[in-house]
Amino acid sequence: MAAVRERPLRHASSDRPALGDPDVQRLLADVAPGDTATDLGGTMSLNLRLHAARLVLRVHRPLLSRARLVALQRVRRRLSDMGLVVPAPLAWRGATLFRCGARWAELEPYVESSRPEPSPDAYAWLFGAMGRLHKALAALDPLDVAVPRPIIATYGPPSTLLRWLPAAEAAVRHDSEAIAVLRRVRVLVGRLRAAWVPANALPVQLVHGDIRLGNVRRTADGTPVYFDFGFLANRPRIHDVAYALSWMILRPDSRGTAEGFPWQTVPALVAGYEAAAGVELTPLERRALGVYTAAVPLYLLSVAAFVPDPVAHVRNDARLVFLRIGEWLLAYPDVMAGAH
Numbered sequence: 404m405a406a407v408r409e410r411p412l413r414h415a416s417s418d419r420p421a422l423g424d425p426d427v428q429r430l431l432a433d434v435a436p437g438d439t440a441t442d443l444g445g446t447m448s449l450n451l452r453l454h455a456a457r458l459v460l461r462v463h464r465p466l467l468s469r470a471r472l473v474a475l476q477r478v479r480r481r482l483s484d485m486g487l488v489v490p491a492p493l494a495w496r497g498a499t500l501f502r503c504g505a506r507w508a509e510l511e512p513y514v515e516s517s518r519p520e521p522s523p524d525a526y527a528w529l530f531g532a533m534g535r536l537h538k539a540l541a542a543l544d545p546l547d548v549a550v551p552r553p554i555i556a557t558y559g560p561p562s563t564l565l566r567w568l569p570a571a572e573a574a575v576r577h578d579s580e581a582i583a584v585l586r587r588v589r590v591l592v593g594r595l596r597a598a599w600v601p602a603n604a605l606p607v608q609l610v611h612g613d614i615r616l617g618n619v620r621r622t623a624d625g626t627p628v629y630f631d632f633g634f635l636a637n638r639p640r641i642h643d644v645a646y647a648l649s650w651m652i653l654r655p656d657s658r659g660t661a662e663g664f665p666w667q668t669v670p671a672l673v674a675g676y677e678a679a680a681g682v683e684l685t686p687l688e689r690r691a692l693g694v695y696t697a698a699v700p701l702y703l704l705s706v707a708a709f710v711p712d713p714v715a716h717v718r719n720d721a722r723l724v725f726l727r728i729g730e731w732l733l734a735y736p737d738v739m740a741g742a743h
Contacts, residue, residue: 418464420449426504427462434460434495434510447555447633452513459490462508466554472500472507474550475632478609481548485539488628490514516620516628521655523668525616530672532619532627533611533647534679537640540609550609550635557612557634558642559702561596568592570708571717581717588704588726594733595698600691605639612636614647641688644676645695652728657721661731666738693739697732700725
């Protein structure tokens with residue numbers, strides 16, 4: 404993940420506090436004295452399960468502003484009020500946001516859920532869950548839930564990627580293999596730009612930004628539980644659909660190939676999304692689906708200047724597999740044409 408600002412702002416793993424951080428320990432002692440805490444994982448915040456209290460304490464990275472966190476809380480609360488299972492913020496000492504040293508923190512209820520194992524049925528379930536979430540997000544009053552633009556995102560149109568690439572190339576200039584990869588990325592971004600459908604030509608709404616099985620879990624009865632709204636933003640709604648598809652193609656073991664992917668399953672996935680969302684993708688969205696899917700791996704490599712170790716980021720085996728998927732999609736842009 405990377406900053407969407409134009410200057411090379413790096414974020415380090417140390418930005419995410421650890422369970423043993425003194426500020427975290429002091430806050431835990433105040434919130435749930437004597438309780439046992441377990442780190443649930445996650446990159447954007449420290450997420451601690453408080454077992455006896457049945458709560459989750461989130462301690463955010465410093466780059467997350469109070470204004471954005473308040474907006475995200477408002478969205479989560481509205482979604483919960485609409486009947487979706489979304490952990491809504493809880494007040495502690497009269498506030499839903501409070502300090503943990505220099506960071507903001509919040510509490511929410513712990514919701515028992517599990518991550519579906521990847522399978523055709525699980526992905527069909529995921530696309531239906533995404534449709535239900537999009538339907539609810541589209542119904543929100545945009546003035547009531549105005550959400551500041553995220554500093555970190557999962558989305559970059561070709562013009563933005565081309566602005567980032569010189570910084571990425573400069574950051575890896577001493578490594579010939581990494582430079583060769585980014586030269587390849589630059590060529591592919593040029594192809595992406597030639598095929599791109601701009602956001603202002605597509606339906607735009609609030610979207611989750613990181614739809615995948617790890618962030619949409621389910622209860623014992625199969626009800627979707629929506630987590631990790633850190634990338635929520637106003638985007639083309641097709642971005643969420645394409646983003647979910649891209650990770651599905653890559654597979655959890657990062658060994659997926661576009662050539663081996665069962666493309667004949669995509670129409671049913673899209674139809675399940677449409678039925679749950681109560682909308683049909685427009686013809687232009689259908690045409691955009693392939694290039695928006697190809698954009699995801701190109702984005703991940705274009706942001707190398709914004710991460711702590713640019714060379715390792717570019718030479719990462721999983722990202723190179725992902726890059727081949729993007730390259731194939733740009734070579735065969737009509738593969739998604741039957742997505743209806």
